[in-house]
Amino acid sequence: MAAKSPLSRRGLLLSGSLATAGVLAAACTSEKEPSAEASSGGRAADGPQKDKKVIFVVHDKNPFFAPVQRGFEDFGLIMGWKTQFIGPPAQDTQKTVELQASALSAKPDGVIFTRIDETSFDANIKRATSSGVKVILSNVASDGYEKLGVGFVGQNFVNAGDACGREIARCAKERTGKSDGVIVCGNFAPGSTALEQRIQGIKQGIGAYNKENGTSFTTEVLVTSTDESKAVAAIDAKYASAKGRIVGWAMAAFDHQYVATWAKGKNLVGKFAVGGFDLIQPVLDGIKDKSIDFSLGQNPYAQGWIAAALLAEEFDPGYPARTYDTGAEVVNAANIDAVAAREARFA
Structure with missing residues (x-):
């Protein structure tokens, strides 16, 4: 698949979402396969994880998640993964449950989910882990996630x-x-x-x-x-x-x-x-x-990149994922120019 144009918050906001496995690659999704550039020169895309399928499902595909998606796709490109990033256009627990179920029906090697409460998504998480699909939580995990035996990348x-x-x-x-x-x-x-x-x-x-x-x-x-x-x-x-x-x-x-x-x-x-x-x-x-x-x-780029990295190390060599705190960066008049320049790539 040809490389897509750089992801933007505006583009993310305009994208839609669909709930069945047969349309996961449609308007709500961003499916990316390894590019020729990523596969050349003996880079990681030629390694044992090449062509693994990984799907990231969020609870609300609003502009905040643009850097999350970019971090996830950047890491996936290096590894040679086939990636998809999906979610409802506004927070919708039932729609998210349906999208997670559809993602699992697509038989991925791994998934990254958000978990915005303590019960709604657990059946899908357990379905994934019991079938051998690796799971990482990102952005929000909610209390008790440790009992599910999965790692988490996000803010305390x-x-x-x-x-x-x-x-x-x-x-x-x-x-x-x-x-x-x-x-x-x-x-x-x-x-x-x-x-x-x-x-x-x-x-x-x-x-x-x-x-x-x-x-x-x-x-x-x-x-x-x-x-x-x-x-x-x-x-x-x-x-x-x-x-x-x-x-x-x-x-x-x-x-x-x-x-x-x-x-x-x-x-x-x-x-x-x-x-x-x-x-x-x-x-x-x-x-x-x-x-x-x-x-x-809260370093949303890390919530994509690091979440994917933890998933990768679970794939090979098999290290179990733990928790990664993405912090609380105070942005004010003293550092706004530098931060705005950094965030411009997602605007």
């Missing part, structure tokens, strides 16, 4: 939330000059292990900052949305009801972009601190124009 969400909590408290004090007030914790997917644990960590980090700095910031959770208009409406309603008590917004995912959009529309930029997670383009733009104070990255 409580620790990352703690870092976010300390940073939002620091920025709130700097932005407002206040030592008390409400920091709103946004969650666009209640029940998601990753987001719930991040909020747990945010509260923990704010509490630690209070203890260390003599402040008394409190927290309130707000359910937002991945839909911009719904998110902005929820943010606006929360601010209106808070009667000036809000000193910061700490979103558990990339919905701080919507806080920035709303704040700019209301001429409120600088009246409170704004932070959250992930490095999609609207977030990077917000840090540049100072409507967002910071965002925490």
Whole structure:
């Protein structure tokens, strides 16, 4: 198969998803086979793993996953694998279960799955491992994944939330000059292990900052949305009801972009601190124009590349995979230019 054009977040967002094994290579998929370049010169593509079939199934094929897909496909190309990267266009647990089942019906050598809760995907994971298909979890694994005997590549969400909590408290004090007030914790997917644990960590980090700095910031959770208009409406309603008590917004995912959009529309930029997670383009733009104070990255490229590498070592020589923490990189005005240049390859 001819080499495809470089993956972009925009291209990923536009791609669709289908749920049957017979169409895994259609619009929702990215199937890549070894190129002539990858197979030349005695590189790894000529080795014992050449032509292994590996399928990566995510729970929500949104722009965040563009670098995950790139890392996965870059590693697969070196190894000479046949790769596919699939997922529903928006978070949909049942559709993801169906896509996982379809992937397993395609008889792959290995799969990489996300596991966004503690039960929904376990039947497919057990089906894979019992049939000899190697499994690695990526991006989110949820509690109890170790009992399934699989490795995981992704962020420690409580620790990352703690870092976010300390940073939002620091920025709130700097932005407002206040030592008390409400920091709103946004969650666009209640029940998601990753987001719930991040909020747990945010509260923990704010509490630690209070203890260390003599402040008394409190927290309130707000359910937002991945839909911009719904998110902005929820943010606006929360601010209106808070009667000036809000000193910061700490979103558990990339919905701080919507806080920035709303704040700019209301001429409120600088009246409170704004932070959250992930490095999609609207977030990077917000840090540049100072409507967002910071965002925490989680090295999504590694969630593709390292997850594939752990799978490869399970194939040959047979080392069992363990956990790899992709960290919590704080991105703010001090390093935004360098980070934006790095992330531009996925824009």
